[in-house]
Amino acid sequence: EADIYQTPRYLVIGTGKKITLECSQTMGHDKMYWYQQDPGMELHLIHYSYGVNSTEKGDLSSESTVSRIRTEHFPLTLESARPSHTSQYLCASSRDTSREQYFGPGTRLTVT
Amino acid sequence: GQQLNQSPQSMFIQEGEDVSMNCTSSSIFNTWLWYKQDPGEGPVLLIALYKAGELTSNGRLTAQFGITRKDSFLNISASIPSDVGIYFCAGPGEYGNKLVFGAGTILRVKS
Numbered sequence: 214e215a216d217i218y219q220t221p222r223y224l225v226i227g228t229g230k231k232i233t234l235e236c237s238q239t240m241g242h243d244k245m246y247w248y249q250q251d252p253g254m255e256l257h258l259i260h261y262s263y264g265v266n267s268t269e270k271g272d273l274s275s276e277s278t279v280s281r282i283r284t285e286h287f288p289l290t291l292e293s294a295r296p297s298h299t300s301q302y303l304c305a306s307s308r309d310t311s312r313e314q315y316f317g318p319g320t321r322l323t324v325t
Numbered sequence: 326g327q328q329l330n331q332s333p334q335s336m337f338i339q340e341g342e343d344v345s346m347n348c349t350s351s352s353i354f355n356t357w358l359w360y361k362q363d364p365g366e367g368p369v370l371l372i373a374l375y376k377a378g379e380l381t382s383n384g385r386l387t388a389q390f391g392i393t394r395k396d397s398f399l400n401i402s403a404s405i406p407s408d409v410g411i412y413f414c415a416g417p418g419e420y421g422n423k424l425v426f427g428a429g430t431i432l433r434v435k436s
Contacts, residue, residue, distance in 0.1 A: 219367075246423075253411065253429070253431065254428070254429075255413075255426050255427065255428040255429060256368070256413070256426045258423055258424075261423065271423070272423075303367050303368070304367075305367075312356050312358070312417055312424065313358065313370055313373050314358075314370070314415075314424060315370065316360075316367030316368045316369070317367050318366050318367050319365070319366065319367045321365070
């Protein structure tokens with residue numbers, strides 16, 4: 214069982230607010246990822262990190278930003294939330310030498 | 326970029342039936358991963374395949390790495406209600422560092 218945690222699980226917030234979605238893993242994985250997923254749809258990679266102080270944008274353009282100051286922590290921030298940001302956000306991690314990614318439970322974000 | 330096509334898009338089956346689904350790629354893969362996602366949760370890794378022709382089981386689930394290296398199959402035997410969910414296949418992206426996911430197969434089980 215993967216030890217990767219996301220908080221909050223659910224968030225309803227008004228337009229224009231700044232939010233940070235938290236993701237932590239206790240497996241010592243170097244690689245971490247953020248995906249965006251609409252209900253019942255495919256996953257889209259929005260950010261990834263191969264280690265501390267390393268962050269890259271994913272395949273889907275996103276207005277969010279990420280940071281990787283500690284190996285175990287990979288928060289995602291939206292400076293000014295909009296209704297178009299309503300979605301599920303999934304965090305994942307993997308060992309440096311493996312393609313097997315382990316996912317957290319997700320944060321369902323609703324922007325009103 | 327690379328694309329994965331999953332088939333079928335959805336299935337509605339009777340409890341106890343066997344299920345088959347597949348995933349095809351536009352290019353050769355050296356890894357195939359199968360995930361299951363329950364409603365409101367993150368995907369859970371079911372099976373990982375690393376060699377062409379490989380057949381791997383996990384309980385009632387069996388997955389195969391196609392010999393052409395462009396496809397993979399997932400079978401579920403004797404389905405039960407808790408098999409309900411979305412099944413995703415995934416493989417390494419163009420540069421091998423990221424995963425590409427299929428659009429998923431939605432499985433519904435009628436008890």
